[in-house]
Amino acid sequence: MAPKLRGLSAKPPPLSVAGPDATLPFHHRSPRYTPPRSSSSLPSPAGRHPTASRRLSVPHPGARTSSYVTAHHLLMGSVGGDEAVQAEESASGGVDVWSDAVSSYDPDHLLVMVHGILGSNADWQYAANEFVKQLPDDVIVHRSEKNMNTLTLDGVDVMGERLADEVIDVISRKPELTKISFLAHSVGGLASRYAIAKLYRHPNDTFKGETKGSICGLEAMNFITVATPHLGSRGNKQVPLLFGSTAMENVASRVVHWIFRRTGKHLFLTDNDEGEPPLLQRMAEDYGDLYFISALCAFKRRVAYANADCDHIVGWRTSSIRRNTELPKWEESISEKYPHIVHEEYSEEFDDETCQNSAADCDSDILEGQFR
Structure with missing residues (x-):
């Protein structure tokens, strides 16, 4: 069963893990909303189809997705003067961030945060601290550093x-880890x-009785992308900066590698x-x-x-x-529990046969059918 990565938003919402059978366990602080404390067990309400994916729309269409701190602060010890958060450079080259609060046990859930093109691990500093x-x-939290700046090219x-080598190194140094999530821009x-x-490891290589595989031996929890061009940038209006001009889009595809x-x-x-x-x-x-698909299927959300x-x-087409x-019509449906979410939709279930039959012929849809 092939998963569908879906989403639609106009601004980065409080960074939420969402999906089938899921609560929203991760948040960053918003001046308009104080999130509830969530447990590491990530409890799930009943009634959701296990193969569905969740789509969220949020307000403020004038905002940008990557509105995170961009100043580079690689500090040993407390981060940005915040004594509650500790950070240090890892042997793999990234930055590990954890709470300085007194606890009887070590965190067992690794969150890997990955920046975008020409970015750096500082892009995720504020979110990691939160x-x-x-x-x-x-x-x-591990803020990845192996692909910074021009290495993204x-x-x-x-x-x-x-990135895979970096994650292996982090896991090898932290034997207490049992779960893993990814958040990438x-x-x-x-x-x-x-x-x-x-x-990815097959189920028989990890836990007996499990029907899903694991990621490097850890239970795969959440895979979240923010403004990621899953279908690439080829096709009409996939890069809005080109104004939908077919001529400009054709030229761009020929010279972009320069x-x-x-x-x-x-x-x-x-x-x-x-x-x-x-x-x-x-x-x-x-x-x-x-x-590629089996690894995505391994994640719960x-x-x-x-x-x-x-x-x-x-x-919006390539990132959702x-x-x-298929752009949904606007619906004024504010959530009482999460007021920043204005539209929520679960994707339909698709099987492998449907995936094969729905592939489109035109260039702009070259990959859209592959995910269905």
Whole structure:
């Protein structure tokens, strides 16, 4: 059963883990809303279909998705003067963040945060601090550093290999870990998908009686992307900055590698390594010894956040995995429990046969059918 990563938002919501059978266990602090304390067991209400994925829409369409702190503060000890949060550079090159609160046990849930193209681990600094303050006994955050700045131009596969090695190193140094989640922005979401395909272990290699595999031996909990071009950037209005001009989009697909190198080729589906299909097309299924879809299926919750408007680089279709006609109509349905969420929708269940039959012929839909 192939999962569907879905989401639609106009601004980064309080960073929430959402999905089938899920509460919203992770939040960052908002001036309008104080989230409840959540336990590490991540309890689940009944009545949700286990193969559905959750889609959330949030207000403020003028805001940007990547509105996180960008100043680079690599501090040993307390972070930014906050004595409740500790951070240190790990041997793998990233930054580990945890709570300084006195506890009788170590956190067992690893959250890997991955930045986007030309970004750095400082992009996630504020969010990482908020996570460990909200869940001091439950989570340790690792802000990835293996693909910073121009290293993000080396290609999605190379980035994914580096990230996988980085995660293996973190896990090897923390034997208390039992769970893992990923939160990634932009191209970091593609690198994370590649990395989990490398880290995936079959069920018979991990826990007896389990029907799902694991990620490097850990229970896979949440896989979340924010403004990630899952379908690439090729096609009409996939890059809003090009104003929907077919001529400009055609030129961009031919010259993007001059600026964004191999990553640009991957995003515009122009790579052709040894006669293989484009990488993003291969990533729409288990391919060779890389278990792209099986790894996603291993996670209990899969969420994709997208900007409905005002994101000039990543269009809403590619980041929420929708066709051009599938933008939901606006519904004024404010949630009493989570007032920042204005629209919530669960995706339909699709089987493998439906996935194969729904592939579209036109370039703009080249990958959209692959995920269905």
